[in-house]
Amino acid sequence: MKTKTIKQSASFEAKPGKIFELLMDSKKHSAFTGDKASISRKTGGNFSAYGGYCSGKNIEINPNKKIVQSWRANDWPAGHFSKATFTLAKSITGTKLSFTQSGVPEKNFDSIKKGWIDFYWSPMKNFLKKP
Numbered sequence: 001m002k003t004k005t006i007k008q009s010a011s012f013e014a015k016p017g018k019i020f021e022l023l024m025d026s027k028k029h030s031a032f033t034g035d036k037a038s039i040s041r042k043t044g045g046n047f048s049a050y051g052g053y054c055s056g057k058n059i060e061i062n063p064n065k066k067i068v069q070s071w072r073a074n075d076w077p078a079g080h081f082s083k084a085t086f087t088l089a090k091s092i093t094g095t096k097l098s099f100t101q102s103g104v105p106e107k108n109f110d111s112i113k114k115g116w117i118d119f120y121w122s123p124m125k126n127f128l129k130k131p
Contacts, residue, residue: 001077002106006113008099010121014128016088016095017064022124023086024067032127033119050119056081064088073112076105097121 012019022028029037029049039047040058048055053074060068071084082103089096104112 001080003082003103004106004109006099006101006104006109006116008113008116008121010097010099010125011091011093011095012097012125012128013094016090018128019088019095019097019124020064020067022127024061032123034123056084059083071101073108076108080105 022032024039024041026037026039029039033050035050036052037047037049039045039049041061043058043061045058046055047058047069054071055074056069056071058067058069060066065088067084067086069084070081072081080103082101084101085099087098089098099116101112101116
């Protein structure tokens with residue numbers, strides 16, 4: 001199976017710790033996505049989000065700085081996982097998130113690439129604007 005790599009970045013008007021919590025806290029993740037998430041905060045722990053649409057394991061967790069996960073969508077070939085890396089860095093306005101996802105099946109590439117923007121980065125920005 002042919003795979004491709006997604007590379008994206010997003011800026012948030014919040015400290016890296018807040019962005020880390022949105023990604024790694026089950027309740028906060030559910031709040032900004034509007035769907036059920038269950039996320040272990042431990043290396044080797046499991047996660048699932050969007051009601052089970054995506055799932056995987058935490059490979060590396062460096063609080064407030066970096067998250068590396070084996071990641072798959074439920075419509076991917078059985079047993080196939082990609083590697084998703086979220087890197088958080090302080091910026092003048094808050095946080096710059098650098099994102100790389102390698103091993104994305106070629107046939108799913110466009111929808112997954114757009115999905116990160118539509119279902120993660122944009123909702124996170126909107127969530128952060130709420131009082």
